[in-house]
Amino acid sequence: MSSLGIFISIISALTIGAMSPGPSFVVVSRIAISRSRFDGLAAALGMGMGGVTFAILALAGLTALLSQFEWLYLVLKIAGGAYLIYIALAIWKGASEPLALSGDVAGKSMPARSFTAALLTQLSNPKAIVVYASIFAALLPKTVPTELLLALPVGVFLVEAGWYAIVALAFSARRPRKVYIAAKVWIDRAAGAVMAGLGLRLILSGLNGK
Template sequence: MEHLLPLFSIVVAIALGAISPGPSFVLVARTAIAGSRGAGLGTALGMGLGGLTFATLALLGLIALLAQVAWLYLGLKILGGLYLLYLGWRLWRGAREPLAVDTSGQAGQGAGQGFWRAALLGLVTQLSNPKTAVVYAGIFAALLPAQPLPLWLAVTLPAAIFTVEFVWYALVATAFSAGGPRRLYLGGKTWIDRLAGGVMAALGLRLVFEGARG
């Protein structure tokens, strides 16, 4: 029972971080509203897998090591920022391109492929931000007990983090793939895509600037 409180505290802290707007939210919302609910859920799955990866690395102590190796952390910041800049550029470049949206609700021939492509994109986007990794390390270091963890907690904690991340972004995907948000998007696609691309690029520039500044 003594380990239930740190488990609950870590899950709540990670959930609050996931709810905070950022590149992950922008990507899931835009994928769901511009593509399909399935693609949005695929992206949400990728976000959950990213959270699972960060939680596992935090338990293994690798993220704490990353925080101590300044040059590696700064290098990952720059690479992650460049990746977000690339995503922002792609959104901005394609803002004027017309979009054919399938509103039939039927799964097309490439639906499965699109789901897994979106999942991979979500995973890479989640892992591209090393600041998230350090946040995980800080939360785990502050809230986990110092003594060796029981096996059940070491297994339950990453699974709980995956569930929190996936469920939140699945809710985002479901909400933004509804008819109303989709019609709003189609009516203002150019400016919405440019706004989303600008947000991605700004976050990427911030990471690059922080990494270059050291």
């Protein structure tokens, strides 16, 4: 298979993975709908950088290290789950706080904070590095051409940031925002419950060694 064919295969597989619902989707959609479109796009960039980090780690062979030191992988899973639960508690706690509307911005714009929150959420799931590494291991040749080493991080960024930019644009539109404002308490609590469930599942899988 040519380098272009390998690149397309890897990017297609990662695109399907990026579009699967999970904590990243919850975080980006909530940021876009509760803060601003700009914040949502900043969060999308954070997801993109998280994906690039995973791609680079996978190319560097981190999975082999995690396989050799199983305890390290378990620690990462438990720490990642704890972070998701922390985010869940913050969302639940702020559910009853009103939003200050100003023009087309639902809440106070904090792009740097939105970027960081998205990046940390992306990096909090160590299973993602296994997914990346598995796809790379299955599709990359033993000797990876230089052009692929350079192109894959760029492609991963475009996939992750591009998909979540679409999510941010969709959820920052006027109608979704009106729905959110009308049912903020319940939507935030539902989002918090989902995040907590995902975090707890990650911790339990780590404790059970799965």
